[in-house]
Amino acid sequence: MAEFDLIERIRSRAPSRADIVLGVGDDAAVVRVPPDRELVICTDTLNAGVHFPLDTAPFDIGWKALAVNLSDLAAMGAQPAWCTLSLSMPGDDPAWLDSFLDGFLALAGQHGIALIGGDTTRGPLSIGVTAHGLVEPGRALQRGGAQMGDDIWVSGTLGDAAAALWLMGNAGVGATADGRRNPKPALAAPPTQRAHSGHGETLRERLDRPQPRLAVGLALVGIAHAAIDLSDGLWSDLGHVCRASGLGALVEVDALPASASLSQGFAADDRRTLQASGGDDYELCFTAPPSARAQVEALELESGTALTRIGRMVAGTQVAGVDAEDAPWVPERTGWVHFSD
Amino acid sequence: MAEFDLIERIRSRAPSRADIVLGVGDDAAVVRVPPDRELVICTDTLNAGVHFPLDTAPFDIGWKALAVNLSDLAAMGAQPAWCTLSLSMPGDDPAWLDSFLDGFLALAGQHGIALIGGDTTRGPLSIGVTAHGLVEPGRALQRGGAQMGDDIWVSGTLGDAAAALWLMGNAGVGATADGRRNPKPALAAPPTQRAHSGHGETLRERLDRPQPRLAVGLALVGIAHAAIDLSDGLWSDLGHVCRASGLGALVEVDALPASASLSQGFAADDRRTLQASGGDDYELCFTAPPSARAQVEALELESGTALTRIGRMVAGTQVAGVDAEDAPWVPERTGWVHFSD
Structure with missing residues (x-):
């Protein structure tokens, strides 16, 4: 799997939002935070065999990697906005990746959170997500x-x-x-x-x-x-x-x-x-x-x-x-x- | 190494900024983005033996994990603000962790970026960082x-x-x-x-x-x-x-x-x-x-x-x-x- 196929595969499927200035594909993403909101940031990583059974379906791995982060946003009373995905995979497997993205993006679509960037590396299967949400100033649940x-x-x-x-x-x-x-x-x-x-x-x-x-x-x-x-x-x-x-x-x-x-x-x-x-x-x-x-x-x-x-x-x-x-x-x-x- | 020792170890050393509403230790961090700035977000993960030699000193691993992300912010013309750290380690090693944090926080201090959250998991050594910076609207380098x-x-x-x-x-x-x-x-x-x-x-x-x-x-x-x-x-x-x-x-x-x-x-x-x-x-x-x-x-x-x-x-x-x-x-x-x- 060549790098650009992978990036393109993700980019072509990432849902958009009007507050995204620059999404997947540059050195970083750029977004607009409303002036009347505070920014809520959480990050959670799932490692294969530690945080999910090795036989977990790729759809479910994608779903869960985002879900555990959205759950943190929920606990803050935050409205989901954007996320990044850091995906470490042992090898090329376009079919696995498509199913993984199916799960990730199905949940993302339900909650209006946009995938704006990330990176992919070679290594043991591990999925890191950083999720961003918005709250009214001073109102985050603690x-x-x-x-x-x-x-x-x-x-x-x-x-x-x-x-x-x-x-x-x-x-x-x-x-x-x-x-x-x-x-x-x-x-x-x-x-x-x-x-x-x-x-x-x-x-x-x-x-x-x-x-x-x-x-x-x-x-x-x-x-x-x-x-x-x-x-x-x-x-x-x-x-x-x-x-x-x-x-x-x-x-x-x-x-x-x-x-x-x-x-x-x-x-x-x-x-x-x-x-x-x-x-x-x-x-x-x-x-x-x-x-x-x-x-x-x-x-x-x-x-x-x-x-x-x-x-x-x-x-x-x-x-x-x-x-x-x-x-x-x-x-x-x-x-x-x-x-x- | 118990979870709370680790979290406490990181929290006690994380530099602060006036725009942090809630830092390390809750379900998520909360920060204030200035109304006259756009938010720049990048993420990069380093896996041991792939992105750095296995003999790399822990200080240098900490330094480099942040540096590669700050380099992305630099390429956008962004001013660094906050970062999260997702650290996967194979076992307990407080001395290793202290040296790692020495390197990470030395570079963070030089550039005024605050560590506001993250997670730690058990797994092969891997370090994921998501860095956040600020740019004037429409001025990010692309x-x-x-x-x-x-x-x-x-x-x-x-x-x-x-x-x-x-x-x-x-x-x-x-x-x-x-x-x-x-x-x-x-x-x-x-x-x-x-x-x-x-x-x-x-x-x-x-x-x-x-x-x-x-x-x-x-x-x-x-x-x-x-x-x-x-x-x-x-x-x-x-x-x-x-x-x-x-x-x-x-x-x-x-x-x-x-x-x-x-x-x-x-x-x-x-x-x-x-x-x-x-x-x-x-x-x-x-x-x-x-x-x-x-x-x-x-x-x-x-x-x-x-x-x-x-x-x-x-x-x-x-x-x-x-x-x-x-x-x-x-x-x-x-x-x-x-x-x-």
């Missing part, structure tokens, strides 16, 4: 804004992606115990699997094609006090909110939202652990005052995304769990052992 | 602006980095013939080496610590018609200017600037080929009308960076060379076989 007594909410359902990895027997995923997303969930013993193949497929789709909660994030500006996206697992990520806000979090573990596939496929104890500690959910976790409950419920209806109240911010410094009988509940493990943020 | 009769200029000297790789015998650099920067220069036979170790060290420093020509790039806004940075070799990169501008380029090969180390270390034929085809120079190549010669010469004095007139833009579609006797000169190879832009 981790450190939670207040005592805030409700804690999550979007969607938790634990599905981790369950998918478990059902796969971790096949093809890096075996390192210290990879960023350690694919081995926090279970001391194999979970009670009651899943049939239909559940497995549904769960796998949650792993491979996360849905960044951009509409929810945007609508939370002015409602939420703090927000974060769930990439490393609820306990771990909510812990960031606790530390940044100088508070503790009390989570009602039986209130954690579960998909039908997760509920039907796993016994309660295993399900709870997957929900509390599993990674790769890419849902939003946010805090808001109890006075905002009606607004959050209205947002749930409007967005079509489930929003579930799972606990409240309390005095303390960390995340604690209680079960339906108000007995303390502690996950077998408090998150993936991870290497990164 | 590849496609060259005009018939323009002088062609380059900054600094050419061929040193390629010579360094040659002298190293390509030790430790990826052996793939299709790596982005194929370390094997375009010589049919080994060059006539007259280098002693002093030259080798000087040349190696040019390979490991390129100096991005930001002051020159900024000053060229309003003077140059077109600009590009030289990463893949003059013939190859000037070829981009030709294609983008719909013109040809005629290069006086004996006018190409050479360092003392290159001149003293290599016979003329080999030297020419290294200058014309070698990669990793990270000098600027730009075109300007003959009427601007006095301005360019004044800029040379002001910036302390040599600026050498090496040819002119002509009718045609590609780069052609002539020697001092006006005889056609063709490099043995027209650039690294590369994979990327």
Whole structure:
């Protein structure tokens, strides 16, 4: 694959925006940021066998590489604008690249984010994306804004992606115990699997094609006090909110939202652990005052995304769990052992 | 190395700027772009053994990872502002990381660019940087602006980095013939080496610590018609200017600037080929009308960076060379076989 074929292949398919002065193909891209907006910038890299199983379809790799970055923009309450793609590939594979771009650009098109540049290098398969979004000045959602007594909410359902990895027997995923997303969930013993193949497929789709909660994030500006996206697992990520806000979090573990596939496929104890500690959910976790409950419920209806109240911010410094009988509940493990943020 | 040590290590050392609303440590960074500026964005990834020799010092890897991106900003005439760092490392090595950050932040400090975010993952050593700069609206230098009769200029000297790789015998650099920067220069036979170790060290420093020509790039806004940075070799990169501008380029090969180390270390034929085809120079190549010669010469004095007139833009579609006797000169190879832009 010659360089210019590749660049041309990307350029010809990159959607445009009126605020792009210069897109793919020069030493850099040039864009116009509206004077009444602040610029939000995030970057996340996926390495083959660490952040996705080696057998992941190229469409899904492209989708996920962008999705994890859009999820960060969602957690800031930002409107997506532009992104760059840094693609390292071991060899020439135009068919793989086309499928990868199909996935990347399908998601990009859904959220109006334009691919404006990047680079391609020879090396082990790795995909780095830097995403740019826009927020009104001073309105970006942060981790450190939670207040005592805030409700804690999550979007969607938790634990599905981790369950998918478990059902796969971790096949093809890096075996390192210290990879960023350690694919081995926090279970001391194999979970009670009651899943049939239909559940497995549904769960796998949650792993491979996360849905960044951009509409929810945007609508939370002015409602939420703090927000974060769930990439490393609820306990771990909510812990960031606790530390940044100088508070503790009390989570009602039986209130954690579960998909039908997760509920039907796993016994309660295993399900709870997957929900509390599993990674790769890419849902939003946010805090808001109890006075905002009606607004959050209205947002749930409007967005079509489930929003579930799972606990409240309390005095303390960390995340604690209680079960339906108000007995303390502690996950077998408090998150993936991870290497990164 | 725990995640938070690493993040904290980076955060505590990241220089700040008044236009940063939120730096390292949240889901994303937030910055303020001045209303009278356009935003310039570039991204470049370096993979160990492909873009730098495996024996490269961590300080130099950090330096170079930022330098190659600043060089792109220079080629746009942009003022550096913020950058993100995506670091993939095979294991825990705090001493390596500290040296890497020493190099990265030393160069960042020289040019006032702030590290505002990034991510760290487990994987083969790879460093992705996205750099952001600012230009006055409509003033960014582009590849496609060259005009018939323009002088062609380059900054600094050419061929040193390629010579360094040659002298190293390509030790430790990826052996793939299709790596982005194929370390094997375009010589049919080994060059006539007259280098002693002093030259080798000087040349190696040019390979490991390129100096991005930001002051020159900024000053060229309003003077140059077109600009590009030289990463893949003059013939190859000037070829981009030709294609983008719909013109040809005629290069006086004996006018190409050479360092003392290159001149003293290599016979003329080999030297020419290294200058014309070698990669990793990270000098600027730009075109300007003959009427601007006095301005360019004044800029040379002001910036302390040599600026050498090496040819002119002509009718045609590609780069052609002539020697001092006006005889056609063709490099043995027209650039690294590369994979990327």
